[in-house]
Amino acid sequence: MEDLQGASSALEMRLRDRNAGPTDLPLSLFKSITGNFSDDLEIGSGGFGVVYKGVLPSGDAVAVKKLSDCLIEDKSFQEEVACLMRTKHRNIVRFLGYCADTQGIMMEHVGRYVLADVRVRLLCFEYIGNGSLHSRLGDEYYELKWHDRYRIIKGVCQGLRYLHEEENIVHLDLKPENVLLDHNMVPKISDFGLSRLFNKQQTRIITSNRMGSRGYMAPEYLDDGIITFKSDIYSLGVIILEIVTGKRAPCNIEYVFENWRDRLQATLSHLLLEAYCHQVRTCVEIALNCMEANSQNRPTIGAIITALNETEAGCQEKETATCTELLEIQPLELRFAFELNKLIPCPLYLSNSTDHRIAFRLRPENPERYFTEWLCGVVPPRSYYTLTVTMKEQKQHPPLGRDEFLIEQSRIMEDDQLKDISQGEADVEFSNFFMEVEKMGVDRVHELKLMAVCDPQAATTSEVMSTINFDKMVSMDVHPTEPWILTGHFNGHVCMWNYKTKAMVNSFEVTREQEVLTVKFLSQKQWIVAGGGDGRIYVYNYKTMKRVKSFKALSNQITCLGIHPTEPYVLAASYDLVIKMWNWENGWKLIRKFEDEHSSSVMQVAFNPKDVKSFASVSKDKTFKIWSIDSPHANFTMAGHMSYVRCLDYFTRGDRQYLITGSDDGTAKIWDLHKKICVETLKGHANRVSAVPAMGLFVFGILIASGLRVYLILVSEKSMH
Numbered sequence: 001m002e003d004l005q006g007a008s009s010a011l012e013m014r015l016r017d018r019n020a021g022p023t024d025l026p027l028s029l030f031k032s033i034t035g036n037f038s039d040d041l042e043i044g045s046g047g048f049g050v051v052y053k054g055v056l057p058s059g060d061a062v063a064v065k066k067l068s069d070c071l072i073e074d075k076s077f078q079e080e081v082a083c084l085m086r087t088k089h090r091n092i093v094r095f096l097g098y099c100a101d102t103q104g105i106m107m108e109h110v111g112r113y114v115l116a117d118v119r120v121r122l123l124c125f126e127y128i129g130n131g132s133l134h135s136r137l138g139d140e141y142y143e144l145k146w147h148d149r150y151r152i153i154k155g156v157c158q159g160l161r162y163l164h165e166e167e168n169i170v171h172l173d174l175k176p177e178n179v180l181l182d183h184n185m186v187p188k189i190s191d192f193g194l195s196r197l198f199n200k201q202q203t204r205i206i207t208s209n210r211m212g213s214r215g216y217m218a219p220e221y222l223d224d225g226i227i228t229f230k231s232d233i234y235s236l237g238v239i240i241l242e243i244v245t246g247k248r249a250p251c252n253i254e255y256v257f258e259n260w261r262d263r264l265q266a267t268l269s270h271l272l273l274e275a276y277c278h279q280v281r282t283c284v285e286i287a288l289n290c291m292e293a294n295s296q297n298r299p300t301i302g303a304i305i306t307a308l309n310e311t312e313a314g315c316q317e318k319e320t321a322t323c324t325e326l327l328e329i330q331p332l333e334l335r336f337a338f339e340l341n342k343l344i345p346c347p348l349y350l351s352n353s354t355d356h357r358i359a360f361r362l363r364p365e366n367p368e369r370y371f372t373e374w375l376c377g378v379v380p381p382r383s384y385y386t387l388t389v390t391m392k393e394q395k396q397h398p399p400l401g402r403d404e405f406l407i408e409q410s411r412i413m414e415d416d417q418l419k420d421i422s423q424g425e426a427d428v429e430f431s432n433f434f435m436e437v438e439k440m441g442v443d444r445v446h447e448l449k450l451m452a453v454c455d456p457q458a459a460t461t462s463e464v465m466s467t468i469n470f471d472k473m474v475s476m477d478v479h480p481t482e483p484w485i486l487t488g489h490f491n492g493h494v495c496m497w498n499y500k501t502k503a504m505v506n507s508f509e510v511t512r513e514q515e516v517l518t519v520k521f522l523s524q525k526q527w528i529v530a531g532g533g534d535g536r537i538y539v540y541n542y543k544t545m546k547r548v549k550s551f552k553a554l555s556n557q558i559t560c561l562g563i564h565p566t567e568p569y570v571l572a573a574s575y576d577l578v579i580k581m582w583n584w585e586n587g588w589k590l591i592r593k594f595e596d597e598h599s600s601s602v603m604q605v606a607f608n609p610k611d612v613k614s615f616a617s618v619s620k621d622k623t624f625k626i627w628s629i630d631s632p633h634a635n636f637t638m639a640g641h642m643s644y645v646r647c648l649d650y651f652t653r654g655d656r657q658y659l660i661t662g663s664d665d666g667t668a669k670i671w672d673l674h675k676k677i678c679v680e681t682l683k684g685h686a687n688r689v690s691a692v693p694a695m696g697l698f699v700f701g702i703l704i705a706s707g708l709r710v711y712l713i714l715v716s717e718k719s720m721h
Contacts, residue, residue: 004028009639011124012058014096016622016642016665022085022124027101030054030064030122037066048193053127058640059669059678061127062096066120076193077121083195084123086167090414091159093180093190094126125190130183134176137242146264146276148185149243151443153283154308155187158440160236161301163189164229168198172227174235175216176242184356186413196227204228215248220295230295237290237298244283253284279311312444326358326409326446327351327379334405336391338454344391346452352379357412361430362387364452365404369394376430378418389452403452410437410445479521486528488516494530496542506545510538518561522570525584531558531572537588551588554578562605567612569629573602579617581629594627597634604647610657618645624661626673640678641665 007029014020033054034041044051049068055061067077077100084095099122107116133152136144144152156179163169172194180188194211205227212221218234220226238248245256260280264273286307292298299307328351336344352358361376371390379385389405410433412418418433434445475488483500492511510516511532518531527548528540535556539548554574562571568585579594579602600620608614614635618624622641625634641663648661658679659671670680 004032008032008057011062011097012056012060012640015056015060015062015126018094022095023097025097025099025122025124027099027120027122030066030099030124033062034064048191054124056640057677059681060640060642061129063125063127065123065125067122079197080123080192080195083167083169083192083197086169086197087163087192089159089162090186091155091188092162093128093188095123096126097124098122099124128180128182128188128190130181130185132177133179133181133187133239133243136181137176137246146260146280150279150283151185152179152181152187153240153243154305156189156236156239157301157305157308159187159189160232161305164232164301168200168202170196170198170227170229171232171235172196172221173212173216174232174239175213176239177213179239184411184413198229218295219293226295228295229300230298233290233298233301233304234295236301236304237287240283240287240290244280244287256284257281275311282307282311326354326356326411327360328353329407329448329450332450334389334450334452336452336454338391338394338397340397341393341395343393345388346391348387348389348450350379350385350387352381352383352385354411355381357381357418359410359412359418359430359433361408361427361434362389362450363406363408365406368392369403372427374426376426378412391454397454405450405452407448407450408434408445409448410434411443413443474515475518477520480523484521486519486521488519488530490515492516492533494519494528494540496528506542508540508545511536515557517557517559520561520563522563522584529561529563529570531561531574533557535574537561537570537572537582539584549588553580553582559601560604562607562615564607564612565609569607571605571607571615573605573617575601577602579605579627592629592632594632594634597625597637598623600644603645606648606650608657609650610652616648616650616659618648618661620644622663624648624659624671636676638671638676638678640669641667 003026007026010023011025011029014023031037033056034052037050037052041053041055042050043053043063049066052064052066053061054064081098084098087095099120101120101122103118104115105118106113108114109116156174160171160174163171169192171189171192173191174189178189178191180190182188196205198205207225207227210217210222210225214222216235216238218231220228221231242248244260257277257280261273261277264276286299286304290298290304330349330351334346334348336346338344348362350360358379359376360379363375364370364372369391371392375387375389377385377387412433418429437443437445473487474490477486478484479486483498484505485497485499487495487497488510489495492515493507493509494516495507496505498505510530511534515533516530517533520529521527521542522529522539526541526543528542530538530540531553532538535552535554535558536550537553537558538550540546541548553572554576555578556574556576558572558574560571560573564570568583569591570582570584571579572582573579577595577598577600580590581592581594582588583591594617598617598619598621602617602619605615605617608616613629615627615629616624617627622643622645623637623639624645625637627634641661643663643665645661645663648659650657650659652658657673659673660668661671662668666683668682669678670682671677672679
């Protein structure tokens, strides 16, 4: 059992850490996660064998390829693994591990029992749940728009260039079935069962064992067994032609052009129409050149990408001229209602009507005049985003004239990009992202200039409860009975708001220039409890706003507080990995320390509402732990998230209690505390979660906050059993 848990942890670690290399894994693990290779988990099959969906204890999925018995040859298996071990590219399916198991088993043969070698060969990959390119292709009018088709063509070419130029690998089985598409429609080349690894000086191999898919095999390989890099180029040409026309064989090209022109004409201006029609024509010409019978007349993969890049330059030039952007942005002129010595906010409204996550960054011409931290973010698909741009206090009126802002935008192609960003690192992370987009050339960075003016008469119509005198909000709590919201801020202030009147009730400074990462109502005593950046706990009466008590609680910045619902207990944790519990009824006496359990910062603690002697904690070590208040050691630990776990909440359904956790990996996970397993993984934009009851329904709601957005997800009780 311990070996199985260790293997499972090793595989989960590789899912979480994209820099971790593949490893050998035991057969017992693959039997466990596939239900002993159950037919119910079969997701694909062919002459090579069967592919199963494997489900790990954390709820994450992998793809497990089990080779057919007749194809198990150690030499070919070693060659495939050798190729896979070398590959690491965004357009290549990620290889996680393998199993080469051979067992001697007594079997009856011609009336006698003999010791036979039973061999099992398995390969493990990331799970791509959006199907293959083959499933998306029909004729040219199928659901894929031209931009998506072109990105798939470019992505396959990028992956093939990596194989040819950096790893000296000939794939030899390129076809739409072996191109998988992730949720962002990023293509990933798969199935290296026929691949050949060339030496540095090697240019060809001749074989008598010709295997592949007719229609995609180069004629010299099919007829004479000659393998070169140009063998893949032929297959690539067939794929490109099929993506553009829906057919593998050359057809009436002019008819195809006219069909695409009619389709594009409905959505594009004349300038853009000509640019994109040229791109369509270029792709068809590339495909036909790749399919030349004489391999020497076929282009190299480098020449193909150069030709594609040239079409993009034309499209970008025309697109810039017509101001076509990914996000709808309002207003194009920011008007700051200027007052001396005041922080002046101005909202910027972003709308994403696409099916992609869109990254953006706002860059002021005069950065010293504005708060520039977090003038960047990600707008989810089909969503709205409000960005508040804040002008710093000015002792005198700024010079007459206008400021300029440059807003950059680009699609996010990788699921894990720009999801795990620490405080203070946002600007660097987004800068690196946009530079990488420009460098890779798979997509483009859209740019648009905005103007900004100071206007004392400007009015704000937004119903957002402004925090204009305080700074970035980093914590929040809601009063259990009053219509009050409590907010903690980056500059050390705490504010109390009435969410019915949308007005501030009161505010005070807790610590000067040190953020208040956690703030809570303690309604039994009419108190506000705040954790300071200086490691102190501050207690205020929220009727008088006078300080009741402050004391040094922890040696480092306090990250979270937990208020017991019925007992006089308060939990606090900090970056020093220690959790402490105080009794506020007994003069804030320290009654327990919980330490040396988490290996990284504790991000949230919460008492169990059904068990007065239990609480939970989540951490940057990607785990959560369940504790008893009577013991300094955790009762048990659960892992499964791929990144920092930020938050948690308890809820019950029927006679069972569940816990939900939110992570920087963009998921929320629901855990059955009785069975100690993950029963549901919710994918979205989650790193803040809270459970709330849904009246009259066997459902619960999870509020998932991302930036300035809140999502409500309803999950049936059935899905948790």
